Amino acid sequence: MSLIEVRSPGLLTTVQDLGREGFGPMGISPSGAADPVALRIGNRLVGNSESAAGLEMTLLGGTFVFPERAEIALTGADFRATLDNERVDLWCSAEVRPGQTLRLEATHAGARCYLGVRGGIVVKLFLGSASTHLLSGLGGFEGRALRKGDVLKIGTAGGGFRTFRKRKVTVKALEKLAPRKTLRVTAGPQGDWFSRAAQEVFYKTTYRVREESNRMGLRLEGAPISAASGGEMISEGVSLGAVQIPASGLPIILFVEQQTTGGYPKIANVISADLSSLGQLRPRDEIRFELVDIATARALLVERENLLASRELILG
Amino acid sequence: MAAPRLQSQITTESHEQVRRLLQLLQSEPIAGVRNLHPAYCSVLIKFDATLLRHEELQETLLGCVERMKKVALPEPRLIEIPVCYGGDFGPDLKDVAELHGLTPESAIKLHTSTTYRVYFLGFAPGFAYLGELPAALVAPRLATPRRSVRAGSVGIAGSQTGVYPIATPGGWRLLGRTPVAMFRPDRAEMSLLAIGDRVRFVAISREQFAKLENA
Numbered sequence: 001m002s003l004i005e006v007r008s009p010g011l012l013t014t015v016q017d018l019g020r021e022g023f024g025p026m027g028i029s030p031s032g033a034a035d036p037v038a039l040r041i042g043n044r045l046v047g048n049s050e051s052a053a054g055l056e057m058t059l060l061g062g063t064f065v066f067p068e069r070a071e072i073a074l075t076g077a078d079f080r081a082t083l084d085n086e087r088v089d090l091w092c093s094a095e096v097r098p099g100q101t102l103r104l105e106a107t108h109a110g111a112r113c114y115l116g117v118r119g120g121i122v123v124k125l126f127l128g129s130a131s132t133h134l135l136s137g138l139g140g141f142e143g144r145a146l147r148k149g150d151v152l153k154i155g156t157a158g159g160g161f162r163t164f165r166k167r168k169v170t171v172k173a174l175e176k177l178a179p180r181k182t183l184r185v186t187a188g189p190q191g192d193w194f195s196r197a198a199q200e201v202f203y204k205t206t207y208r209v210r211e212e213s214n215r216m217g218l219r220l221e222g223a224p225i226s227a228a229s230g231g232e233m234i235s236e237g238v239s240l241g242a243v244q245i246p247a248s249g250l251p252i253i254l255f256v257e258q259q260t261t262g263g264y265p266k267i268a269n270v271i272s273a274d275l276s277s278l279g280q281l282r283p284r285d286e287i288r289f290e291l292v293d294i295a296t297a298r299a300l301l302v303e304r305e306n307l308l309a310s311r312e313l314i315l316g
Numbered sequence: 317m318a319a320p321r322l323q324s325q326i327t328t329e330s331h332e333q334v335r336r337l338l339q340l341l342q343s344e345p346i347a348g349v350r351n352l353h354p355a356y357c358s359v360l361i362k363f364d365a366t367l368l369r370h371e372e373l374q375e376t377l378l379g380c381v382e383r384m385k386k387v388a389l390p391e392p393r394l395i396e397i398p399v400c401y402g403g404d405f406g407p408d409l410k411d412v413a414e415l416h417g418l419t420p421e422s423a424i425k426l427h428t429s430t431t432y433r434v435y436f437l438g439f440a441p442g443f444a445y446l447g448e449l450p451a452a453l454v455a456p457r458l459a460t461p462r463r464s465v466r467a468g469s470v471g472i473a474g475s476q477t478g479v480y481p482i483a484t485p486g487g488w489r490l491l492g493r494t495p496v497a498m499f500r501p502d503r504a505e506m507s508l509l510a511i512g513d514r515v516r517f518v519a520i521s522r523e524q525f526a527k528l529e530n531a
Contacts, residue, residue, distance in 0.1 A: 021362070024353040025338065026507050027437040126501055136441045136482050138501055234326060235438065235445070237353025237360025261355050261438030261445075272365060298365045305366050 010062035020129035035279030038076035040117025045073035052120030053130035061104020068069035073120035077110025167316040181278035188266035193230025224249025241270030330357035405493035442481035442499030461487030496531035
């Protein structure tokens with residue numbers, strides 16, 4: 001089995017796949033890649049199933065040594081990667097020769113870069129998924145972010161090595177999949193609990209992502225939203241991308257390591273097609289919300305999925 | 317996402333409806349449904365919108381709500397949870413007692429005299445929302461949540477009580493701590509508690525705590 005040696009982990013690097021769905025009744029949220037589209041495409045580039053596990057790096061990448069030959073792909077944000085000091089292009093497959101060092105730097109744009117590797121990263125699965133859930137210390141590599149000296153195993157799924165041919169995501173597809181700063185939302189379960197004026201503030205304000213944001217939630221600053229007045233809020237299930245308005249009036253977008261239930265009213269919910277964009281938001285990034293109806297939200301998701309499944313996605 | 321609100325009130329009736337619907341959706345899964353988040357009086361249903369349309373799911377669910385009346389619920393399990401109250405395990409016990417003009421001992425007696433119902437699990441893995449707390453113990457959340465609450469801490473908030481399964485930030489008032497693991501990924505039943513269970517807390521000494529913790 002091939003290995004990856006972690007020489008430097010970067011700021012926050014975790015093993016992630018597409019998460020573990022279905023355990024809401026136990027209070028367990030799915031976790032998984034913050035930008036699942038980037039992870040899926042990385043897997044496609046190296047010939048893995050889309051749900052194989054890769055590494056998610058946050059803001060600052062790591063340094064990794066490959067003792068043996070490997071096929072990799074970097075997707076998501078540009079962390080200025082080099083392989084033995086030679087530039088590695090984003091959104092392409094690349095061949096790693098035995099003993100080479102992959103080094104990533106700080107982000108150039110976006111928040112998260114994914115390292116996909118042919119065969120996938122192999123860890124003990126927790127509830128069927130390799131995803132790290134940092135808050136609870138479950139899943140992934142020992143339930144935690146990577147540290148210097150960790151050694152990761154590369155799997156043999158997909159039949160191990162193949163003759164290398166460079167595969168590349170098309171410019172057209174990348175344009176269509178580019179992370180958005182105007183997030184499209186549908187009305188939240190308590191959307192109508194907020195006054196017309198409060199809703200206007202919400203949809204007209206440019207919000208800034210606060211430093212305290214993490215995989216549990218994105219905390220925003222900007223114009224506060226006046227309290228909801230629709231009744232007594234009883235804790236209920238909350239969805240990925242839900243925009244909660246706590247007492248401070250400053251929105252919180254629930255993210256991949258979200259709590260499964262919550263007691264704050266939700267003014268809106270980020271649409272499925274734009275959830276990947278959340279994974280690329282950095283502290284201090286400015287965002288806005290745009291209201292769409294459910295039919296539009298669904299059409300945008302179907303369009304995105306069709307693109308991901310189409311021949312237009314990858315060349316080579 | 318679709319959340320058919322069963323009844324916008326925390327009652328044992330709405331809770332039983334939640335359990336019936338949950339049981340039906342778990343025993344006869346709907347293709348395209350990815351996750352279920354039961355709560356006091358609602359079930360959030362997460363589904364793949366490329367496989368299912370809202371209207372279709374809504375229609376199927378209306379059928380479920382009709383059929384769930386016939387779902388028989390199993391007899392609830394009764395689970396006892398040993399708790400060492402007060403001291404650094406329960407830093408808020410005194411305040412809670414004082415708030416109601418009670419001695420810490422009578423506050424403990426009240427907390428251990430009730431059989432609680434697991435309304436649902438949420439927030440974090442294995443966190444069970446238990447109710448109803450005796451009225452004489454009801455206390456609001458802390459104004460400023462603690463940055464970290466130790467795993468096993470037993471807290472109260474409003475008329476709810478519960479045990480923190482993992483160390484997390486938390487705003488519940490802490491009365492004590494249990495040495496029993498509420499959530500263990502290496503256990504066949506990872507979560508000690510499940511929706512619908514009945515729970516009783518049993519006061520133990522510091523010595524018993526240490527013994528059980530090392531068992």
